Amino acid sequence: MANGKKLNLKQNYSMLTKGLDWEPSYQKKQDIFPQLEFEGIKIHDWSNWEDPFRLTIDAYWKYQGEKEKKLYAIIDAFQQNNGQFNVTDARYVQALKIFINAVVGLEYNAWRGFSRLGREFGAASPRIAAQMQAIDEMRHATTQTHACSHYARFFEGMGNAPYQFDRTWYLSIPKSFFEDACSSGPFEFVVAISFAFEYVLTNLVFMPWMSGAAYNGDMSTVSFGFSAQSDEARHMTLGLEVIKFLLEQDPDNVPIVQKWIDKWFWRAYRVLSLVATMMDYMLPKRVMSWDEAWTIYYEENGGALFADLARYGIKPPRDADVTIKEKERLSHEMWSIFYANRDVVGFPLWLPSQEEMNWMSEKYPNTFDKYYRPRFEYWKELEDNGTPFTNTTLPQLCQVCQWPCLFTEPDDPTEFSHHQTEYKDEHFQFCSDGCQHIFENEPEKYIQAWLPVHEIYKGNCILDDVDPESPDYNPMVEAIRYMGLKPGIDGGLFKEHNDAMNWEKWTERPSNIHNQPATDFVRKTGSDK
């Protein structure tokens, strides 16, 4: 250092990330980085890689340390002040069960994927970015577990997340998504996760939903959510940088990248659309609808992104128009299927209240009163008569996204979308044209999918202590036990659920702010009685 002057940001980044590699002398580069060629991606000059944040490891630790201190101060305060009972009502807590059981496993798998990229990429600066992201993802898995663990002391169904993630039928939706990405090549993985998943779509989880968590009094969740998303801002930037880098390296990369964008946008959209239900049905107080969130975060902000990428010849994802057609019905269709299958899910279900249905009529003027209100009113009548509607069989799953085939045709909300194809003399079912298209591009990969419902019916989902030949063998109860759910406790109707009972006993407030209390604990103390 000639003059001892402090380096500026760009010089500092360059010194700490560039020129760290050496040219191997007695091993071939292909043997050291064996995964960089088989996907067909051509990289001519890794030194063109640039991290726009120019974050170096020393700065990384400094700022991550500050974020952690802030986060844990809030979690401590939340726990010390019985924050779990200061959220709007006990229905809100049910959304956290989806978070702990579905999202934490995604974060952990992201750690696996980025650890691999931290080894496989062909230059030091992208490897450093991938390593920092791997550490971030592990941080998210642990902070989310910590933030939810306090709730697990008081509410059912949150104490067994890793076990459930690997076995519960609907959790195979997020699990299979991420394992699909982790079993792809390194470039496909990074386009799938950093770009399609993180850049284009995760804002929907971590911005409007987390803002909603704050609005419902959940300091703990909003704090981990925003803390995680601040890392995500860096990941998104990496995602955009990856795309630009790949597209600028060689024109032959463009069609490969386009195909991955088409595939992974649709895969990621199907996973994240679970948030539609969490926003519209599970937040007792709402900040915006899924329709509004999709309009802002995909159509406006995603639209700006794809307009920017048009100069490389990249087009918006193949099925983007379907997502726009589905935005007025997604949450209603999903809530219906969860309600109907409530005895085999890990959280209890309820029908929307009159107030909530009025909100939905306002937010979904073209669809709610026409298609969904009459269904919920009929189901309410059945519930009041003591004969609530229940599915008695398990749903048909899509071979690719593993959702039940619950979605409707893009141009006809009254017709279920159900696609079928034949491959090597077997039938395969799909929820959509998007998923069928993905299958047909890579059938050898997707015929290997482990579909929980198929496996249950094949008799593969029972614990070791079960004798399927005994006279009192109940296949459904045993499948639920295998999945890590407690039959008769975790699912069912919310108004009869332990969480609702305990909430009223411990808080003396109604478990559902829009309904009459479910127990006497509230009645005897209510000021208006």
Place this chain on the structure above:
Amino acid sequence: MNESKHPVFIAFQANNDTLPIVNAITRDNPLAIVNEMPAMVKIDCPGRLVIKRSSIEEEVGREFDLQELQINLISLSGEINEDDDEFTLSWN
């Protein structure tokens, strides 16, 4: 120079640390629209948004390193260009 009018955005946790940052941004970007949501403030701006270290320093009354933005950042959209004095988001 870019001509895009597509929106870029940056969002921060709504707290006392970010209030002066948001003030500095609105001063430097007359077209910026501040959307306040529970716990969060999202600033949208057509085409380009610039965050200037000097403006934040005037607001907070101390030296400010633009990398400190990371602490209360929630999310952003747009291509980033960052140096010691300015943090810019833009679309081509």
